Amino acid sequence: MATLHIEDIRAMARLAHSDGTYREGLFASMLGDDRTEAVHAAWALTHLPKSDLVWFDGHRSELVDIAVSTADTSLRRLSLALLERLAWTTDGHVNSGADSEPPEYYTLLLDFCFTHMMLATEPYGVRALCMKLAYKLSLPYPELLGELRQNLLLLEPSDLGPGVRHTRNKILNNKN
Secondary structure, three states: OOOHHHHHHHHHHHOOOHHHHHHHHHHHHHHHOOOHHHHHHHHHOOOOOHHHHHHHHHHHHHHHHHHHHHOOHHHHHHHHHHHHHHOOOOOOOOOOOOOOOHHHHHHHHHHHHHHOOOOOOOOHHHHHHHHHHHHHHHOOOOHHHHHHHHHHHHOOHHHHHHHHHHHHHHHHHHOO
């Protein structure tokens, strides 16, 4: 696949918005072995309108698998961006009762985010997305919010880029 520009990505997103089969194909490309194709597909999917995000509910587990297992930082960032845009229910996960256990992918993603938001070797974008996701996933659990707060306080603001520092401060200043 040749180098794509933002106009190409927007065109792909428009087509994915109107054609479910094409959207499925893009998602399948994210799971494929061709790194460039996977990144382009993920990039296009991040440009879908909010109204299309519900489609990803059936693909949460696969998105989490991509985010936590890929060695490609661009694909990791893009899959985390998709996950961060999704709605998470008040009990922390989708389609479950208050007494049910969260799905395995939920715990896997939360652990990944807690670990990778602290890693100085991760790009700033990945770290900020991990912070946002950890916050969203921890909201229903006060003990996890406390742990998140403690982890964020361990990060020295002067060692963080402006975007990560802003995300950190925004979460710390939240009164939830």
